[in-house]
Amino acid sequence: MEAKPNISVVMAAYNAEKYLAEAIQSILSQTYTDFEFIIVNDGSKDETEKIILSFNDKRIVYLKNSTNKGLIFSLNEGISKSKGQYIARMDADDISLPTRLQEQYNAFQSNTSSIVVSSNYFLLTDSKLQLIKSSYSNSQLKTLLLFATCFCHPTVMFKKQSNRSYYNSEFLHAEDYKLWTELAFEGEFVYLAKPLLKYRHHTNQVSVKHRLNQLEINNKIRLDYLSKANFDLNAEDINTLNKLGNNDFINSIELLNQIEKLLMKLVSQNRKLNFAPEKDLDAIVYKFWIDSCGYNNLGFSAFKVYKSSTLSKLMRTSLNIKIKLLLKIILRKYFK
Secondary structure: OOOOOOEEEEEEEOOOOOOHHHHHHHHHOOOOOOEEEEEEEEOOOOOHHHHHHOOOOOOEEEEEEOOOOOHHHHHHHHHHOOOOOEEEEEEOOOEEOOOHHHHHHHHHHHOOOEEEEEEEEEEEEOOEEEEEOOOOOHHHHHHHOOOOOOOOHHHOEEEOOOOOOOOOHHHOOOHHHHHHHHHOOOOEEEEEEEEEEEEEOOOOOHHHHOHHHHHHHHHHHHHHHHHHOOOOOOHHHHHHHHHHHOOOOEOOHHHHHHHHHHHHHHHHHHHHHOOOOHHHHHHHHHHHHHHHHHOEOOOHHHHHHHHHOOHHHOOOOOHHHHHHHHHHHHHHHHOO
16 A cells, blocks of 8 residues: 655646746755645646646646636645645745745644644745744734734645535635634644745735735634634724724724724733633734834824823833834824
């Protein structure tokens, strides 16, 4: 009997000739070698198939859709054919760093309760690299989901579970966010502080081309997750949360006050629900609060709201952070 690989890397490719060879090579060059690499050609009309077939590696499993059926269908098809215990996502325009699979596999072995392992990454724009880093705990990641997705999709590896679907076509363009809100109740999230991927940013990405539709679906996912977590918010709170989670620019003191009210309500309700440890939820709430106080054109009025707010006392804030916030407020208001 043929041994099953520990990891199945799943990639969908549609007219991906520009960056595909580099993406494939980055997986084949991994220091961890016990994997299969499922590549789904989603009805491409360019040189995608030729590029895939140019690689002679027995770990590649090539699947081909007769027509373009979309990312969700292709990912589900790849996962349904996978044999690994873990699924590593990969996009056809990104670059996995050499130790990615090894380090994510090690994280699963270190914590058997883990269901998703993600990591820091580099944002690649043209030839420029920007390190995107965080050090979130399991409960902080799950708190982040109250506002928005908590992972960069192609950085993740997740534990495969039999008899379950993964990507839901009803949540097109935000299918990953939906998946994390489901898995949040099924195991622990792990975020590795080391960057393990170069994530390419360009104008053809779904998040750029389908922004408005994505935001509407995010609102639906957010509401469902709030309900499952047993938070009780009214219509005004939910509207404010959607603006906050969708990163709307804050253009009035009224909205800033509404954000403060919403965040305080989450803090208060969490004390009773025990959705997350107080210090973890408070830290995420404070992050959104200080970001909101700086993401506006309200000038010193915003800083006054920050200074007088109970939320601002949740975390011990260094003088350096307060100075940075004040400078951000001044620059946005007076040096546009």
